[in-house]
Amino acid sequence: MKVLVPVKRVIDYNVKVRVKPDQSDVDLANVKMSMNPFDEIAVEEAVRMKEAGTVEEVIAVSIGPEKAQDQLRQALAMGADRAILIETTETVEPLSVAKLLAKVCEEENPDLVVMGKQAIDDDCNQTGQMLAALMGWPQGTFASAVTKEGDKLHVTREVDGGLQTIALTLPAVVTTDLRLNEPRYASLPNIMKAKKKPLDKKSPSDYGVEIIARLKTLKVTEPPKREAGIKVESVADLVEKLKNEAGVL
Amino acid sequence: MTILVIAEHSNDHLSDATAKTVSAATKIGGDIHVLVAGSGASAVAGQAAKIAGVAKVLHADDDHYAKQLAEPMAELILSLAGDYDVLMAPAGTDGKNYMPRVAAKLDVMQISDIIAVESADTFQRPIYAGNAIATVQSSDAKKVITVRGTAFEAPAMDGSASVETIGAADFPSISEFVKEELTKSDRPELQGAKIVISGGRALASGENFEKYIYPVADKLGAAVGASRAAVDAGYVPNDMQVGQTGKVVAPELYIAVGISGAIQHLAGMKDSKVIVAINKDEEAPIFQVADYGLVADLFEAMPELEKAL
Ligand SMILES: Cc1cc2nc3c(=O)[nH]c(=O)nc-3n(C[C@H](O)[C@H](O)[C@H](O)COP(=O)(O)OP(=O)(O)OC[C@H]3O[C@@H](n4cnc5c(N)ncnc54)[C@H](O)[C@@H]3O)c2cc1C
Numbered sequence: 001m002k003v004l005v006p007v008k009r010v011i012d013y014n015v016k017v018r019v020k021p022d023q024s025d026v027d028l029a030n031v032k033m034s035m036n037p038f039d040e041i042a043v044e045e046a047v048r049m050k051e052a053g054t055v056e057e058v059i060a061v062s063i064g065p066e067k068a069q070d071q072l073r074q075a076l077a078m079g080a081d082r083a084i085l086i087e088t089t090e091t092v093e094p095l096s097v098a099k100l101l102a103k104v105c106e107e108e109n110p111d112l113v114v115m116g117k118q119a120i121d122d123d124c125n126q127t128g129q130m131l132a133a134l135m136g137w138p139q140g141t142f143a144s145a146v147t148k149e150g151d152k153l154h155v156t157r158e159v160d161g162g163l164q165t166i167a168l169t170l171p172a173v174v175t176t177d178l179r180l181n182e183p184r185y186a187s188l189p190n191i192m193k194a195k196k197k198p199l200d201k202k203s204p205s206d207y208g209v210e211i212i213a214r215l216k217t218l219k220v221t222e223p224p225k226r227e228a229g230i231k232v233e234s235v236a237d238l239v240e241k242l243k244n245e246a247g248v249l
Numbered sequence: 250m251t252i253l254v255i256a257e258h259s260n261d262h263l264s265d266a267t268a269k270t271v272s273a274a275t276k277i278g279g280d281i282h283v284l285v286a287g288s289g290a291s292a293v294a295g296q297a298a299k300i301a302g303v304a305k306v307l308h309a310d311d312d313h314y315a316k317q318l319a320e321p322m323a324e325l326i327l328s329l330a331g332d333y334d335v336l337m338a339p340a341g342t343d344g345k346n347y348m349p350r351v352a353a354k355l356d357v358m359q360i361s362d363i364i365a366v367e368s369a370d371t372f373q374r375p376i377y378a379g380n381a382i383a384t385v386q387s388s389d390a391k392k393v394i395t396v397r398g399t400a401f402e403a404p405a406m407d408g409s410a411s412v413e414t415i416g417a418a419d420f421p422s423i424s425e426f427v428k429e430e431l432t433k434s435d436r437p438e439l440q441g442a443k444i445v446i447s448g449g450r451a452l453a454s455g456e457n458f459e460k461y462i463y464p465v466a467d468k469l470g471a472a473v474g475a476s477r478a479a480v481d482a483g484y485v486p487n488d489m490q491v492g493q494t495g496k497v498v499a500p501e502l503y504i505a506v507g508i509s510g511a512i513q514h515l516a517g518m519k520d521s522k523v524i525v526a527i528n529k530d531e532e533a534p535i536f537q538v539a540d541y542g543l544v545a546d547l548f549e550a551m552p553e554l555e556k557a558l
Contacts (some may be wrong), residue, residue, distance in 0.1 A: 016512055017377040026381050038494075094349070095358045118494065122376050124361045129319065129349035138423040139319050141346050144487065154427060158487045159342040160496070161259070162431040166318065169423045178494060179481060214358035215385040218371065223382050226519055229540035231531075235553040238525065238543050246523045246540065248444070248502040249469070249558075 001055045001111040001148075001170075003046040006101055007039040007075050009068040010121040023219040035071040038116025040078075041176040044183040045146060046114050047079035054148050055112075057081050061104055063097055065089055069199065076194035077186030083199040088211060094122075096204075096211050098130035103207035105135055110171060112153065117142050117175040128175035138168040142177040250279025250369065253307075255326060255338040255348075256297050260287045260315060263296040265441040266339035266398030268406070273396045274337055275302045275404070276366035282307060282333075283410075286325050288315035294412045301405040311417040316426040317343045321418070323350040328418040330355060330391070335369075340395035352393035359393045360385060364400035378493040378516040398440065399499035399520060432486045434473075436463075439489065442472030444502045445521070447491055450478035451507025451528075451547060458484055461551040462506060468558040474498065474518075476508045492517035507547045510535025527551070 011017055012032040020027045035043075049055040060075035061084040062068040072083040086100055105113065118125035132139035140146070140155025144163065147154045152167045158177045186194070204211050232238045242249045252274045257264040267283070274281045283297040286309045294308040307329070313321045326347065330336060336351060338344030340362045352359035364382070365373035371386045372394070439445060446469065448462045458473070466473045474491040475484065491498055493516035503521035508514060510526070510533055518524070519538050526539035529546050536542040543550060 011377070013513070017380050019381050026377060093358050095353065095356070098353055120378065120493070123378065123493070124359070125345050126349035126352070126359050126361060129346065130353035132319075133323065133350040133353035136421075136423075138421075139346070139350065141319070142342060157342075159429075160488055162429065162486060162488050164316065164429045165427040166316075167425050167427050172423075177487075178477060179487060214389050215360065215387055218384040218386055220376070221382050221384070223375070223379055223519075226524075226538045228537045229524075229542065231536070231542045231544060235543065235545075235550055235557055238541055239554070239557045241541055242502070242523070242525070246502075248523050 002057045002108065003049065003055050003059070004105065004108060004110040004113045005039070005042050005046045005058060005060050005075065005080065006113070006115045007043065007060055007062050007071050008036045008116070008119045009033050009062065009064050009071045010036045010119050013037050013120055019220055019222050023221055025217065025220050033067070035074055036116050036119045038118060038176050040183040041178070041180050042114040042116055043075045043078050043080060044181045045176060048181065050079065059084065059108060059110070061086070061101070063088065063092055063100055072199055073194050074186060076197045077191045078184060082197055084202060085199060086202045086204060086207070088204055090211050091213065092211055093213055093215060094124050094126040094130055095214065096209065097127050098134055099209045100204060100207055101131045102134040103209060112171060113173045115173070115175055117177055128173050132173040135171070138172045140166060140168055140172060140174045143174050144177050144179045146174055146180070250277065250334050251332060252277060252279050252281045252335040252337060253329060253333040254281060254283045255336070255344065256283050256285045256293060257339045257341050257343050258285065258287060258290060258293040260290045261292055263293045264339060264341065265403060266341055267297065268300050268403050269398040269401040270337055270339045270396040271300045271302055272401040272404045273363065273366055274335070277335060277369050279334070280304050284309070284326070284329065286314040286322060288312050298410040298412050299406045299408050301408045303408050303410040306410050306412045307415050308412055309415050309417055313417065313420045316429070317347070318424050318426060319347040319350050320421045320424045322347040323354065324421060325418040326351045327354055333391070335392045335394065337394045337396055340397050344395045348393055348395050355391055355393065357389045357391055357393045358387065359395065360387055361395050362397045363394055364397050378512050379519065380512065397497060399497055432488050436466060437470065437472040439472045439474050439491070439496050439498055442498070442500055444469045444471035445474050445498050445500045446471045446504040446506065447474035447476065447508060448479055448506050449476040449508030450482065452479060452484055455484045461547060464555045465551055465558065468555060476514050505535050506551065508535055509533050510538065
């Protein structure tokens, strides 16, 4: 099988983002950027499938600024075989990302696309489902286990009530949840090797996709701030305060 | 304006989040219909008909809808979409699964997880784990929206909408249900519970949840949640995770026990009315959002708390 893994360059998950004073956006100047954590899980899953012999080739693809090469190199260092960067400085909404990925799918004919269930910047949780829809493929979202059973893919999904397992025909799109695997750290020799792996640069117009934003951000604000309250001395004190002051018991 | 709300349910029970999604729809304004697609789900259609503000319930019953798989659900919603200006669903794992599929087929950019309606085309939604709130305006003619239930009031349940039976749509034969493991619990559901008590990594085992968290939960009639660390370690099932990538709760009282307060956890509980933190590290970030903080070893504090209640 051939697997496509889309990866996104986002703010590092350890960084607490700040809103710009003019409320136009969040401030990403000089902020540490990383691969979206769910995409790391996706790369890891694809590489494990390759190591297990179910997959022959893993292609990482990113849509974003030139700097997204860093995240593609990381995917290559983790074990992806080659990479494609569709370079743009614009904000690309999930729908446009899905359209671009659909074009890549038409060109590459992967049997499987594994991608993160959401990006931790816009928290949209849409792109995988949209790609599946555009391709007419089935989708296994929020996956915590993926196994090939004959010619079907079994995906165990983390759902509100517990776990659900579904069987999908291939090609299919799988989106990863946190417990699918624990991504590896790339070793130094693999980081060196990754520098020599092929990385193709493209632009959205190469795929004939026009990037048009459908959502206009009117403003970005701080959420209502919670003030730290008080420290109580004892359990008895806590229960008393909850009963008589907060009135919640 | 005509709005279709897609019901979230378990074939016998309608979720509270569905009713709250109707509240959000009411804020947009117009005729509100609810689609109940399920298997043997006529009781759910009956419950949906009682939500105040609903004009009509569409009920499609077929085995293919029993497990809410994205492919048949999306086909059904698409077959109805022509009659509606807005399609909305609760932002649970069902709605998050099929709504983007619908949106892409309609060539619409979905507006995910809204927390406020400013006008028929302008909404607020949290981004960056809730550390920022974006106000976005959609230029799509048709809107596809998922709704964060905790941000909207529950409507009255005194309505009496008509229920219309509709036929099923096509079933794409590309996916099928295999099995499920649903967590059984006599405790209240996390979302919608008045009190939530959550345990973190500090609990160190599933047995300790049984011993230190559940007895207090039962005295309080509380739902039990957990941090990602506690779920990853296998102390409790995945559906108990509270946070950016788990469930979002906003109870009257949230008690965080042995949880450090990472931004991803706070994203799921910081809109709770009253927050209590029990942590032995007085520097733990959870104290920065807690109304009442108790610096203590949970293994001593929790049995005391149980006795004091
Ligand atoms: C992409 C991504 C998504 C994530 N999504 C979520 C999410 O949805 N929800 C979530 O919760 N996390 C999420 N996380 C993980 C998050 O970053 C934290 O790692 C996690 O919340 C930590 O869990 P914890 O507080 O239980 O553990 P820790 O951070 O290890 O904290 C344990 C706390 O227990 C205290 N403690 C230890 N012993 C005792 C004792 N005996 N008595 C009292 N206190 C004690 C310690 O002082 C410490 O503060 C996500 C991370 C990533 C990267």
